[in-house]
Structure formats: C-alpha cells, structure tokens
Amino acid sequence: MVAAAPTIPGELIYEAIGLKKQFDNGKVMALRGLDLEIRQGEFVAIIGQSGCGKSTLLQMLGCLDRPSEGTLNYRGTSIPDMRDPAAYRAHQIGFVFQSFHLLPTFTVLENVQIPMFEGKLSRSQRKARGIELLESVGLGHRLSHYPSELSGGERQRVAIARGLANRPSVVLADEPTGNLDSESAVQIIDLLLELHGKLGVTLVLVTHDLSVAERASRTIRMKDGRVISDKVAASH
Numbered sequence: 734m735v736a737a738a739p740t741i742p743g744e745l746i747y748e749a750i751g752l753k754k755q756f757d758n759g760k761v762m763a764l765r766g767l768d769l770e771i772r773q774g775e776f777v778a779i780i781g782q783s784g785c786g787k788s789t790l791l792q793m794l795g796c797l798d799r800p801s802e803g804t805l806n807y808r809g810t811s812i813p814d815m816r817d818p819a820a821y822r823a824h825q826i827g828f829v830f831q832s833f834h835l836l837p838t839f840t841v842l843e844n845v846q847i848p849m850f851e852g853k854l855s856r857s858q859r860k861a862r863g864i865e866l867l868e869s870v871g872l873g874h875r876l877s878h879y880p881s882e883l884s885g886g887e888r889q890r891v892a893i894a895r896g897l898a899n900r901p902s903v904v905l906a907d908e909p910t911g912n913l914d915s916e917s918a919v920q921i922i923d924l925l926l927e928l929h930g931k932l933g934v935t936l937v938l939v940t941h942d943l944s945v946a947e948r949a950s951r952t953i954r955m956k957d958g959r960v961i962s963d964k965v966a967a968s969h
Contacts, residue, residue, distance in 0.1 A: 745808070746903060746935050747771040747794060752803035754789050754958075763789040765958035766803070773902075776929050776936045778949035786958040787939045788907055794937060795826050795905045823851035827896030827934070831908035833888045835880040841867060841891050842876040848898040866894035870924060886917030893924065897932070904929075906938040910945055922948050 747770065754764040763786045771777055779787045792798040793805055796818040805812045807825070815821050822828075835844050845863040854862065867873055870890040880888055889909060896904055906925065910918035922945055929936045938949065946952050947966075954962040 744773040745770060746773050746775075748804070748806045748809075749790075750804040752790075752793070752805055753801045754786070754793070754798070755801045762958055764793075764800070764803075767955075767959055769953070769960060771935065771937060773935055774933050776926070776948075776950045777938070778946035778952045779937065779939045779955060780941065780943065780946045780952060781955035783941070785955040787955050790955070791905050791907050791937065791939050794903075795828060796821055820851070823848060824899050825902050827899070827901035827904040829889070829892050829896045829904060829906040829909045831911040833880070833885075833892045833912075835888055835891060835895075837880050839879075840876065841872060841878050841880070841883070844880070844891055845895045845898060848895060852899060862898065863894075866897055867891070869897075869928070870894045884917070885913050886920055889913065889917070889921050890924065893921070893928070897928065897934075900932075901934065903935045903937065906936065908940055909938065910940065910942060918942070918945065 749767055749769040752764050752767040752769070753762070755762055767786070767790065779790065781787050789798065793800055793812070796812050796815065799813045807821070812821070836847070839847075842860070842863045845866055846859045849859045849862060864873065864876065867876060870893055872887060872890055872894070875883065875887065880891070883891065909925070910921050913921060925936060925938070926948060928934070938945070940946055949966065951963070951965050953960055
C-alpha cells in the first residue's frame with residue numbers, strides 16, 4: 734500500500750515517461766511513448782477524439798490497466814510495480830465514470846459506503862460519513878432512495894460522493910457528463926469544481942466536451958496516443 738502523503742502544493746503526483754500501451758498483440762497502439770507530469774491540486778482536462786488513448790491513460794493512472802512499456806509513477810512509486818494495487822485504488826483514488834456504476838439494489842446511502850468497507854471505519858462511522866458526503870453533493874434528502882428513483886444528474890452526484898468516500902488525493906473522472914443533458918452536465922462540473930476547491934484534491938478528467946475542458950486549469954490534448962498540446966488556462 735502507498736501511504737497517504739501530506740498535501741504539498743505543486744508536489745509531483747504523476748510522472749509518465751515513454752508510456753506505451755499495445756492491444757491485440759501489438760496490432761493496436763493506444764499509447765505511443767507518452768510523457769506527462771501532473772502536480773498536486775491541479776484540475777487537468779484530457780481531450781481528444783475517440784480512440785486517442787485518453788481513457789487508456791486514465792485507467793493506467795488508476796492502476797486499472799498496465800503499460801506495455803515505459804515508466805508511470807505515483808508520488809515516486811511505480812504504479813505497475815505496486816505490491817497492493819487494490820489498496821492504492823481504495824485509499825488514494827476516487828473514480829467517477831460516465832455510466833455511474835451504482836448498484837441498483839442498494840440505496841443511495843449504501844452505494845456511497847461501499848468503498849469504505851476497505852477501511853477501518855465502524856458501521857456507524859461509515860453511515861455518518863456517507864450522510865456527510867451526500868449532503869455535500871446536495872442529496873441529503875435522498876438517502877433511502879434507489880438509483881432507479883434518481884435522475885441522471887442525481888446518480889452522478891451519488892457517484893461523486895462515493896468517489897470521495899475514502900478521502901482520496903486524486904479523483905479520476907472518465908466522461909462524467911457523457912450521459913447527462915447539458916443543464917445537468919453544467920451542474921456536475923460546477924460541483925466537481927466546488928469540491929476540488931474545498932478539498933484540494935487533484936482532479937484528472939477525460940472529456941470530449943470542450944465546454945467542460947474550458948473549466949479546467951490545464952488542458953491536455955491527445956492524438957494517436959501522444960500529447961500534442963498542454964495548455965494552462967490564462968486565469969490560473
């Protein structure tokens with residue numbers, strides 16, 4: 734397990750050097766020698782056409798997939814060589830996916846508590862933490878509802894609350910507004926920005942929506958498995 738490190742503004746969180754990923758015995762090259770650095774507290778949007786490798790990169794940052802070649806470090810520790818990748822995912826990373834991935838037979842409050850079973854909190858502490866998180870995303874009145882009773886925007890709010898359950902240092906969001914109408918999408922990005930500011934987490938978001946990317950402090954554009962531009966917003 735990677736121990737939680739103190740939050741140091743500007744500290745190097747991720748470092749990728751010559752990162753490559755092949756599929757289908759080398760017939761498909763998702764990443765082609767990608768180099769990248771991400772620092773503590775950044776809000777980074779990764780954009781590019783479908784198939785450019787952005788979701789593959791996000792999965793590697795979250796230790797959901799392994800590179801074929803190259804170096805990928807989290808706070809100086811090699812992600813592919815971690816002894817306990819599950820602990821890294823459980824305690825350092827919060828995931829937010831396009832399809833929400835909520836369990837339909839669990840209530841909203843139960844869904845948010847799922848990641849906490851990896852930790853040492855008591856049942857009452859898990860419940861209290863879940864209520865706190867749901868209140869922070871504006872769903873304190875929906876605790877006993879099931880996912881099927883919620884709108885798409887509300888389900889994504891639950892997913893965000895769940896992603897923050899174990900106080901991660903990094904939130905990885907893969908097309909978090911992809912299944913939402915434009916109004917709900919704006920609300921979700923507003924929420925992520927608010928939480929990013931309050932909690933100081935590092936937020937890495939993959940999106941095809943340029944209006945979403947414009948809200949980030951830094952935008953990385955990918956093409957054919959490589960970074961082709963890396964821009965910091967003028968206001969940051």
